[in-house]
Amino acid sequence: MDIEERVDLNHVQWIPLSLLFVEYPTGDLIGYVLAWFSMLPIFISVGFITLIIIRRDLHTVSYFLGIVLNEFVSVILKHLIKDSRPTPSPTQTGHGAYGMPSSHSQYMWFFNTYLVLFLLFRLYRNYNWVDDSWKVIVSILTFIVSILVCISRVYLGYHFVSQVLFGSFLGMVLGAAWFCMVHLVLTPFFPVIASSFIGEFLMVRDSTLIPHVMWFEYKSSRSEARNRQRKVTGRKSQ
Template identity: 30%
Template sequence: MSLASLDLTHVLYDASSHFSLVMALITLSPILLMASYAALAIFMREITIINMWVGQFCCEAFNLAIKRLVKEGRPEGSVGNGYGFPSSHSQNMGYFATFLILHLHFRHTFGSSGNWIADLAFRAFIYISLITWAVVVAYSRYHLSYHSVSQILWGLSIGISFGFSFYLVTELIPARKPKTLFGRARAFLLMNPVSVWFRIRDGWAVWPDGGMEDQWQRWRQERRPIRSKVHLN
């Protein structure tokens, strides 16, 4: 029996460097995405979240296909296994940041603070945070000697392109042009008996913020009678 190492969470770093430890932790952070997708998909039943999750799997599969087609090794002295082109971490983070930023820009409306400057600053903060996360994860792959600069830049570029194309075809076109083939396909995914049974919904088609403000207002209204009863007792 031959044994293989599953290095999904196995990261080598310079034990004498605190910065390398930080890079090792950051390079593991994309693992949180899959758990987050699963939790949000089960709890919210939003087709956009499920669709983004499917796209993440497709992006990873595309990365594996490219690696087996190009068969480019990792840089000299690399501690990683398998082919290195393109960087899967960089590609997946490029996809994630691109899809989410496009969704927040085109379909999501943040709650207003009453000050347009504060609202704009908050939106910019979210975008910059997503981009920074993707870039730092990509850099961690270089710092930890898992990929070359070229492999990382190609990974980011492919991920961004994949995220843009996937969002355009599966989200933006169906939302803007529901009578197209993509729009009808999305409608079928929402209205078939299985999706109805699982209570799959498209909250952003009804509410500009996906229903978060409406749900919070309903909670607040239901909470008031409960608090009144507690005070009376």
């Protein structure tokens, strides 16, 4: 790059990549903590992608597909409604053009609603409150975390309360609707997809009928490890 091109770049307006760009007031501990909560949708998405690559479960893929569609709805509504965000302070970077609905709030409540419905209606049930108490704990924790994300968007000046409330309500509605779609419409096709040529090539799997996936995978891997150990021991003894 020559000197003339550098001079031209100095006259170009630079903007930050806002994917992980969250500002908070200097010295404000509450703002600092809420800024981390505000980035939870990014961390959750990375976790989903990692889980899909490792496990390749069709229900996990469907769950994340719903989250992606939910984000598309949020972006479309923002450009249709065109409701401005709160005016940033002179020391703040611009928050973007539109703020209705709050995509962070919509994301978290979609994630929360779908997860709670999954725990209640799709995951195994022991009919024992003690054994299933962890479901209640997870549901409460995700509820609290979703509220904190909503609070962070208002506290840090990225959204009005009305934008957060609308995003939360929309996320809950879309989360419930997508759960019904996956449970009633998509799930019957999972065995067909898993047994298809493409499904076998991508090594996707359908764990719908397995009552306790974690326990099943633990027992299967443990049994396979023991069998292989016996084979190794048998070869050494010959």
